[in-house]
Amino acid sequence: MSATIHRLAPAGRAPSLEPMMALVAGDLNQVNSVILARMQSDIPLIPELAGHLIAGGGKRMRPMLTLACARLLDYAGTRQHKLAACVEFIHTATLLHDDVVDGSDLRRGRRTANMIWGNPASVLVGDFLFSRSFELMVEDGSLKVLRILSNASAVIAEGEVNQLTAQRQVETGEDRYLEIIGAKTAALFAAACRIAAVVGERSEAEELALDAYGRNLGIAFQLVDDAIDYSSDEETMGKGVGDDFRDGKVTLPVILAHARGSDEDRKFWRDAMHGHRISDADLAHATALLNSTGAIADTLQRARHYGQRAIDALGLFPASQAKAALVEAVEFAIARAY
Amino acid sequence: MSATIHRLAPAGRAPSLEPMMALVAGDLNQVNSVILARMQSDIPLIPELAGHLIAGGGKRMRPMLTLACARLLDYAGTRQHKLAACVEFIHTATLLHDDVVDGSDLRRGRRTANMIWGNPASVLVGDFLFSRSFELMVEDGSLKVLRILSNASAVIAEGEVNQLTAQRQVETGEDRYLEIIGAKTAALFAAACRIAAVVGERSEAEELALDAYGRNLGIAFQLVDDAIDYSSDEETMGKGVGDDFRDGKVTLPVILAHARGSDEDRKFWRDAMHGHRISDADLAHATALLNSTGAIADTLQRARHYGQRAIDALGLFPASQAKAALVEAVEFAIARAY
Numbered sequence: 001m002s003a004t005i006h007r008l009a010p011a012g013r014a015p016s017l018e019p020m021m022a023l024v025a026g027d028l029n030q031v032n033s034v035i036l037a038r039m040q041s042d043i044p045l046i047p048e049l050a051g052h053l054i055a056g057g058g059k060r061m062r063p064m065l066t067l068a069c070a071r072l073l074d075y076a077g078t079r080q081h082k083l084a085a086c087v088e089f090i091h092t093a094t095l096l097h098d099d100v101v102d103g104s105d106l107r108r109g110r111r112t113a114n115m116i117w118g119n120p121a122s123v124l125v126g127d128f129l130f131s132r133s134f135e136l137m138v139e140d141g142s143l144k145v146l147r148i149l150s151n152a153s154a155v156i157a158e159g160e161v162n163q164l165t166a167q168r169q170v171e172t173g174e175d176r177y178l179e180i181i182g183a184k185t186a187a188l189f190a191a192a193c194r195i196a197a198v199v200g201e202r203s204e205a206e207e208l209a210l211d212a213y214g215r216n217l218g219i220a221f222q223l224v225d226d227a228i229d230y231s232s233d234e235e236t237m238g239k240g241v242g243d244d245f246r247d248g249k250v251t252l253p254v255i256l257a258h259a260r261g262s263d264e265d266r267k268f269w270r271d272a273m274h275g276h277r278i279s280d281a282d283l284a285h286a287t288a289l290l291n292s293t294g295a296i297a298d299t300l301q302r303a304r305h306y307g308q309r310a311i312d313a314l315g316l317f318p319a320s321q322a323k324a325a326l327v328e329a330v331e332f333a334i335a336r337a338y
Numbered sequence: 339m340s341a342t343i344h345r346l347a348p349a350g351r352a353p354s355l356e357p358m359m360a361l362v363a364g365d366l367n368q369v370n371s372v373i374l375a376r377m378q379s380d381i382p383l384i385p386e387l388a389g390h391l392i393a394g395g396g397k398r399m400r401p402m403l404t405l406a407c408a409r410l411l412d413y414a415g416t417r418q419h420k421l422a423a424c425v426e427f428i429h430t431a432t433l434l435h436d437d438v439v440d441g442s443d444l445r446r447g448r449r450t451a452n453m454i455w456g457n458p459a460s461v462l463v464g465d466f467l468f469s470r471s472f473e474l475m476v477e478d479g480s481l482k483v484l485r486i487l488s489n490a491s492a493v494i495a496e497g498e499v500n501q502l503t504a505q506r507q508v509e510t511g512e513d514r515y516l517e518i519i520g521a522k523t524a525a526l527f528a529a530a531c532r533i534a535a536v537v538g539e540r541s542e543a544e545e546l547a548l549d550a551y552g553r554n555l556g557i558a559f560q561l562v563d564d565a566i567d568y569s570s571d572e573e574t575m576g577k578g579v580g581d582d583f584r585d586g587k588v589t590l591p592v593i594l595a596h597a598r599g600s601d602e603d604r605k606f607w608r609d610a611m612h613g614h615r616i617s618d619a620d621l622a623h624a625t626a627l628l629n630s631t632g633a634i635a636d637t638l639q640r641a642r643h644y645g646q647r648a649i650d651a652l653g654l655f656p657a658s659q660a661k662a663a664l665v666e667a668v669e670f671a672i673a674r675a676y
Binding site for chain 1: 381383438457458463466470472479485488495496499502
């Protein structure tokens, strides 16, 4: 399966987001204008705090997907600009609340909003952005889009609670883990892509195809992120290697290493996830176990599986620059791990 | 103005919510069924935590207003049930986040959800209820209702941030204070009433009249709450006397007493709002200042002003049992202070 994906990569250069960025550059400027205009408020703290995160070096992955999917469908209107801003607002609101929930102090290499302005401000500005995203959707006026995005929002929140209750439980099975990332990460990727088919007035089959593309890409992205956390440097991820380990986050690499380990290994993982193994030596031991059990390699193998499904979901669309860019986005998601 | 309101009160008994509760009892059962059904989730923590607050002795004031306004308009359908549940979900989500922001440990005489399940769970279940409320609105399918409620949600969040940035600032003017409670409290009262006119397919004038009724009632309610905080007992309010004082909450009584006080008094209020005056003797001194400056009496006078405006906003509707119940709800809001 690995081979299949790598065969699709353009010869001679590493897969990147460049083609997608080039494809939607003009649209993305429009989206950024909407974002900037609609995060304004007479209460100065709102644009100040929201701007810190929104301007803070995110890739705009989700709005780019909406825009690229609209291009894939040769949609000629402009509704995707407001809706892509919606998607980014929902994502930003989620990040603000996530950082409060996790007590994070660093995101994308910068101090988190909750560290600078405090938890109360992050909770409330998150609520504001979330409400504002609904206002934008209502302005667009499509009940179908509203249904897709309000459902995605509820699924995300449910997934976040699910993750909270699974916290530090190393016995979490792979199925439950996939359920969690399917909700908290992949649901918004899926919705971001799917709404393009709604504004493009395409068939149910095309709508579902874009949903499947986004969902599988989202899962692949998250799995690769989880693997990278044990292998990248701080510059690449904007957070330190082993952050998940020290925070006791039960991700797929840990689930696999725990399941495949000896009784002694399992005790190690249990202790680690409860915060009793946070030294550099512990992290080195964890990495050794992840490698000896093949847990990292197989997490990436799982990611390639979902990446391939994302690419195959695009099968019913004719070849185009947009399609090539969407395929390469999947390859990029996977290639980040190498 | 006080006299005007009291003339309207039914002779021989204290104004109460009983007539409104009797009027909408059947509808409220339907709303409670919707609430119960729609707060369910496969993640047990969600109904557990949400149920603690939703079943925890709230008056269901906002959904009752939606139902009573629908009765006022002789609306014969059932759309108000789902929408009243929406309104209660938005309110509950706000309370969950408020208690996190304020670090509250008691609400309606019971331990707060954040004290029992922690801040992360309260933030995330609040997000879930908020998303769920949007799903319910989308199911109703009226873009006009969606516009009213999504706007109210954004205004509430903006008001909460405004309040946060005004925290402990005793120089907050009455105008800014009214702006804050207009947003964080009255906007949802207004929307709860207004949407009844939309489902009842009434004129713009009737829609605006119900909006004005709810908005003014909401302000009156909040002002009376602020006054009661310095005079009631714990049983009445479900929180202790002087909680706002000890939390450094700058409410209208404090704003008036500060503005009317001597330099020495102002220093006292400044220190108090910054948390340096939290003894019982300090509270007694505060209460003495509030009384000697007439700050409590005038806060209640302001409440009567808004109460009267609420009642007058109903002027264009013919006399009916529903109208009498809505008028008495205003009188009840005011009479709680005596």
